[in-house]
Amino acid sequence: KAGVTQTPRYLIKTRGQQVTLSCSPISGHRSVSWYQQTPGQGLQFLFEYFSETQRNKGNFPGRFSGRQFSNSRSEMNVSTLELGDSALYLCASSLSWGGSDEQYFGPGTRLTVT
Amino acid sequence: GQSLEQPSEVTAVEGAIVQINCTYQTSGFYGLSWYQQHDGGAPTFLSYNALDGLEETGRFSSFLSRSDSYGYLLLQELQMKDSASYFCAVRGGGGADGLTFGKGTHLIIQP
Numbered sequence: 507k508a509g510v511t512q513t514p515r516y517l518i519k520t521r522g523q524q525v526t527l528s529c530s531p532i533s534g535h536r537s538v539s540w541y542q543q544t545p546g547q548g549l550q551f552l553f554e555y556f557s558e559t560q561r562n563k564g565n566f567p568g569r570f571s572g573r574q575f576s577n578s579r580s581e582m583n584v585s586t587l588e589l590g591d592s593a594l595y596l597c598a599s600s601l602s603w604g605g606s607d608e609q610y611f612g613p614g615t616r617l618t619v620t
Numbered sequence: 621g622q623s624l625e626q627p628s629e630v631t632a633v634e635g636a637i638v639q640i641n642c643t644y645q646t647s648g649f650y651g652l653s654w655y656q657q658h659d660g661g662a663p664t665f666l667s668y669n670a671l672d673g674l675e676e677t678g679r680f681s682s683f684l685s686r687s688d689s690y691g692y693l694l695l696q697e698l699q700m701k702d703s704a705s706y707f708c709a710v711r712g713g714g715g716a717d718g719l720t721f722g723k724g725t726h727l728i729i730q731p
Binding site: 539541548549550551553554561562563564565596598604606607608609610611612613614 | 662
């Protein structure tokens with residue numbers, strides 16, 4: 507079974523631009539979560555989707571948004587990029603919402619904002 | 621909000637046993653999980669505890685005490701490949717909140 511895939515793997519953007527990151531979960535997984543990882547703040551929860559509905563959201567500004575499609579694929583968007591948005595963005599999928607928290611992570615998208 | 625505390629770094633010897641502690645604060649505790657992340661890699665799931673007690677998976681065990689808001693990850697028969705960062709993560713809000721991760725413990729294995 508193929509793992510979680512994320513595209514693109516690397517991205518360089520300029521301040522003020524916007525970016526869209528994509529995540530394809532493991533086949534059969536219906537829940538997708540997004541995290542931001544930085545050396546200073548560690549792994550921070552962005553949002554979690556299940557059955558195309560956002561179930562919860564972390565403490566990030568409204569510039570960060572996401573959505574989930576009927577095939578469980580998910581995208582996250584960051585508008586008006588800031589230098590501090592430079593990070594590794596990780597997507598994780600799980601069979602359903604709640605439960606054992608056994609999440610499978612993708613390789614991440616490394617975003618650099620200049 | 622939710623918060624977790626874990627040591628930033630632990631050093632151990634190959635073949636030995638090491639324990640990584642985690643204390644948490646959350647309302648509506650739902651479960652505590654552990655993840656491993658090697659440098660340059662993605663986090664991988666190790667274990668999950670929702671009830672008090674010990675969960676064993678091969679060389680790894682995880683313990684939870686809900687009354688003490690405390691858990692630990694125990695790694696036995698340490699191997700060099702166990703050198704990695706280990707994160708505890710908590711879900712609160714009765715399961716409705718997102719998963720909050722600790723800052724991670726960098727485990728260094730010495731030969």
